[in-house]
Amino acid sequence: MNLSLLHPKVNTIVREAGVYIQKQQGQVKAQEISDKSLNNLVSYVDKTAEQLLVKKLSILLPEAGFLTEEKTVTQTEKPLRWIIDPLDGTTNFLFGLPIYSVSVALAQDEDILLGAVYIPVLDELFSATKNGGAFLNNQPISVSKTTTLADSLAATGFPYYKFEQVERYMAMFEKYMRGTRGIRRLGSAAVDLVYVACGRFDFYFEFDLNPWDIAAGLLIVAEAGGQTSDFAGTGSAFSGKEILASNGLLHGFLLEG
Ligand code: 2AM
Ligand code: CA
Numbered sequence: 001m002n003l004s005l006l007h008p009k010v011n012t013i014v015r016e017a018g019v020y021i022q023k024q025q026g027q028v029k030a031q032e033i034s035d036k037s038l039n040n041l042v043s044y045v046d047k048t049a050e051q052l053l054v055k056k057l058s059i060l061l062p063e064a065g066f067l068t069e070e071k072t073v074t075q076t077e078k079p080l081r082w083i084i085d086p087l088d089g090t091t092n093f094l095f096g097l098p099i100y101s102v103s104v105a106l107a108q109d110e111d112i113l114l115g116a117v118y119i120p121v122l123d124e125l126f127s128a129t130k131n132g133g134a135f136l137n138n139q140p141i142s143v144s145k146t147t148t149l150a151d152s153l154a155a156t157g158f159p160y161y162k163f164e165q166v167e168r169y170m171a172m173f174e175k176y177m178r179g180t181r182g183i184r185r186l187g188s189a190a191v192d193l194v195y196v197a198c199g200r201f202d203f204y205f206e207f208d209l210n211p212w213d214i215a216a217g218l219l220i221v222a223e224a225g226g227q228t229s230d231f232a233g234t235g236s237a238f239s240g241k242e243i244l245a246s247n248g249l250l251h252g253f254l255l256e257g
Contacts, residue, residue: 001061001113003113006060006129007114007127007129007132010114011116011125013056014102014117014125015118015125016052017049017053017086017102017118018101018118018119019120020045020052021100021102022121024045025093025096028044033094038160041090041091042070042090043090043094045093046086046087046090047072047086049087050068050086051072052086053084053102054072054082054084057084063080064078064081065078065082066081066082067083067084068212070086081107082106083104083105083106083107083112083212083215083216084103084212085104085190087102088101088102088188088189088191089101089186089187089191091187092188097187098122099191100120100121100191101120101188101190101191102117103116103212103213103214103216104116105215105218105219107215112215112216113129113219114127114128114129115127115215115216115217117216117217119191119194123137124137125137126141126198126220127220128197128219128220128222130219134197134219134223134224136194141198141199142198143196143199143224143247145199145247145249146247146249146250148250149179149250149253149254150179151181151202152181152250153184153201153202154176154180154184154202154204155183155184155185155186155196155201156185156192156206157189157206157209159207162207172231172256189213189217189240189243192206192245193214193245194217194221196226196247197220197221197223197224202246203244203246204243205231205243205244205245205254206243207243209241210240213240214238214240215238218245225248226247227247228243228245229244229255231244231256232256233251
């Protein structure tokens with residue numbers, strides 16, 4: 001598999017899905033929205049975008065399987081698979097807010113080989129291949145050089161369904177509310193991660209996500225020179241249960257314990 005050949009083709013497909021989504025914003029009717037689980041909204045836009053991605057990515061790499069948020073395709077246990085969130089930030093999208101993205105990664109088990117995140121409203125396409133660097137609209141990007149928490153800008157996602165973690169979350173929230181220049185909550189984990197990758201945020205933390213929210217972003221952060229882990233710093237962030245991403249320089253200050 002030639003990642004540098006795949007890279008521009010995946011970027012084109014991810015961009016196409018984003019253009020479709022942007023055209024639908026404001027078109028979705030209330031009766032076309034459903035609750036998959038607590039506060040987990042979905043509409044035909046998420047599903048159609050996923051089908052579009054699956055169809056085109058299957059042609060590109062027939063041997064790869066799929067792990068996708070909307071489950072419009074048979075989910076596979078194959079080691080080589082596309083990990084897809086067709087619309088990350090669905091709540092923003094449905095409320096008319098501009099921050100949402102398309103997130104696609106190619107992974108061999110938990111080893112992410114390629115990642116692309118597209119923010120249609122801003123026409124920002126972030127992408128990376130393993131050992132190939134990270135890019136925003138084809139220009140190389142890197143994480144910030146901030147060395148102290150007091151100078152940093154943080155991003156997070158508030159818990160919205162598993163509220164048993166709220167106290168632990170609030171302890172972190174308070175620490176960073178007091179100790180940083182500010183905390184932002186954008187509503188798309190994929191966007192939070194790529195904004196760490198290009199230095200707009202110094203770090204990002206969230207609980208209880210899924211691999212499709214973060215897989216592409218994890219590679220893009222790493223290839224931009226940043227670091228990702230669980231909150232203890234000993235495990236991978238891949239599952240999404242605990243995700244800490246930083247410019248690397250701050251990572252040690254952010255670990256729990
Ligand atoms: P989604 O839009 O693909 O579901 C941000 O906290 C992350 O949580 C997003 O990546 C978002 O992914 C997910 N999420 C799901 N439901 C949410 C909600 N009601 N509010 C905020 N984020 C939600
Ligand atoms: Ca998501």
